Amino acid sequence: MNWEAVRRRLPTPSDGSDDRTETAGDAAADDDADPSPTLSRRRLMAGVGGLGALGAGKAVDNIFLGYGILMGTNLLTQDTARLAGERLGPTPFETTVADQTIAVDRGQVHVGGTDASADPEPVISLAGSPADAAEVDDEYGLPGVATELVRDDPPLAAALGDVNATKVDGLRFEFHQYEAFFERVQDADARPFSVMRLRGDRYRPIGTETIHTFTDADPSDPKAVIEGLVGGFREYSGYDLPRYAAGSLEDNVLMGHGDLRDHFESPTTYDALLSGRNTGLFCYEFVHRSIEALHAVPAHEQTAPVFAGVVTDERHKHAYTAVGSVIREDGELVVPVTFVDYTHSTLYDDLLATGVLGRGLRAYDDRHRASDIYWNAYARV
Numbered sequence: 001m002n003w004e005a006v007r008r009r010l011p012t013p014s015d016g017s018d019d020r021t022e023t024a025g026d027a028a029a030d031d032d033a034d035p036s037p038t039l040s041r042r043r044l045m046a047g048v049g050g051l052g053a054l055g056a057g058k059a060v061d062n063i064f065l066g067y068g069i070l071m072g073t074n075l076l077t078q079d080t081a082r083l084a085g086e087r088l089g090p091t092p093f094e095t096t097v098a099d100q101t102i103a104v105d106r107g108q109v110h111v112g113g114t115d116a117s118a119d120p121e122p123v124i125s126l127a128g129s130p131a132d133a134a135e136v137d138d139e140y141g142l143p144g145v146a147t148e149l150v151r152d153d154p155p156l157a158a159a160l161g162d163v164n165a166t167k168v169d170g171l172r173f174e175f176h177q178y179e180a181f182f183e184r185v186q187d188a189d190a191r192p193f194s195v196m197r198l199r200g201d202r203y204r205p206i207g208t209e210t211i212h213t214f215t216d217a218d219p220s221d222p223k224a225v226i227e228g229l230v231g232g233f234r235e236y237s238g239y240d241l242p243r244y245a246a247g248s249l250e251d252n253v254l255m256g257h258g259d260l261r262d263h264f265e266s267p268t269t270y271d272a273l274l275s276g277r278n279t280g281l282f283c284y285e286f287v288h289r290s291i292e293a294l295h296a297v298p299a300h301e302q303t304a305p306v307f308a309g310v311v312t313d314e315r316h317k318h319a320y321t322a323v324g325s326v327i328r329e330d331g332e333l334v335v336p337v338t339f340v341d342y343t344h345s346t347l348y349d350d351l352l353a354t355g356v357l358g359r360g361l362r363a364y365d366d367r368h369r370a371s372d373i374y375w376n377a378y379a380r381v
Contacts, residue, residue, distance in 0.1 A: 081173040181338035188327035192305035200376020239347040240280025286342035309375035339363035
């Protein structure tokens with residue numbers, strides 16, 4: 001076994017930078033050479049050993065319980081459609097189609113040339129008629145953009161305004177493992193511009209070359225990106241076990257008094273990952289990077305148009321990724337949804353446990369639960 005390769009994948013102490021400070025500091029000094037009173041890896045692991053039965057009990061409770069075997073619930077038994085609809089709503093967007101800038105905002109579709117010096121004028125209301133929208137498409141050479149928006153947007157907006165919507169005004173949710181999700185979308189009448197309305201603008205744009213380098217996948221193929229992120233996170237980062245251990249000490253022994261995690265923080269952007277300045281990621285950081293990757297290409301240029309969001313599990317202090325699309329079937333809108341977990345897929349590899357635990361990517365199962373699903377309204381971004 002190549003233990004040196006394993007050690008390279010495991011997290012190491014960092015300079016304490018975060019996503020918002022892209023400046024890398026000096027490498028952490030060796031324990032014996034560091035006279036400062038900071039928390040070293042050796043001191044941290046000694047403290048973790050002191051947790052004893054309390055720490056073990058907390059770990060068992062946090063990792064194994066609450067999924068419905070003895071108590072609790074999971075994605076397969078929850079009202080997942082209600083959770084998926086609670087915070088999902090139409091948002092403004094702007095993209096380019098057929099050399100025209102398309103912007104949708106405040107119920108209006110704006111169209112203008114890509115070199116226009118002023119904002120495009122509104123050309124049609126989303127409440128207009130499909131016939132009028134078809135004329136706009138013909139006039140500007142758009143491949144059905146206005147028609148799709150006018151036809152799909154009013155029922156979409158109406159349905160998503162109801163937090164208990166499982167089937168309201170022609171909208172319903174479906175849930176699949178990610179392989180079946182892509183089969184469902186690719187074989188259906190996909191609605192990429194309705195997908196764009198559901199992405200939101202909370203994530204900064206990431207260049208497609210960066211995503212290609214990180215995932216070794218075509219950025220326009222979201223299934224390939226989802227699978228390629230598994231290898232990217234394993235190669236360029238890992239699960240931040242030292243930061244997790246520091247947090248356990250902070251939460252379970254110090255009872256929140258003092259901040260131990262900050263000794264092990266590092267920048268987590270793609271630039272930091274690819275340049276080697278990141279020393280490990282937490283669950284929500286895997287989620288943010290995965291959403292950025294899936295949103296790097298406009299939905300109408302993807303092989304299957306997708307939007308993505310954050311699933312939080314307060315019971316287990318965990319987060320993972322939700323991925324959705326919009327299709328039209330038999331006159332109604334359908335929102336297929338899937339779930340993937342890069343914490344599990346990365347951590348299993350870090351611990352050399354994939355042979356026992358599997359790949360860890362699939363998340364629509366009885367080992368995941370959801371407290372909330374944040375599509376375009378996650379406050380921590």
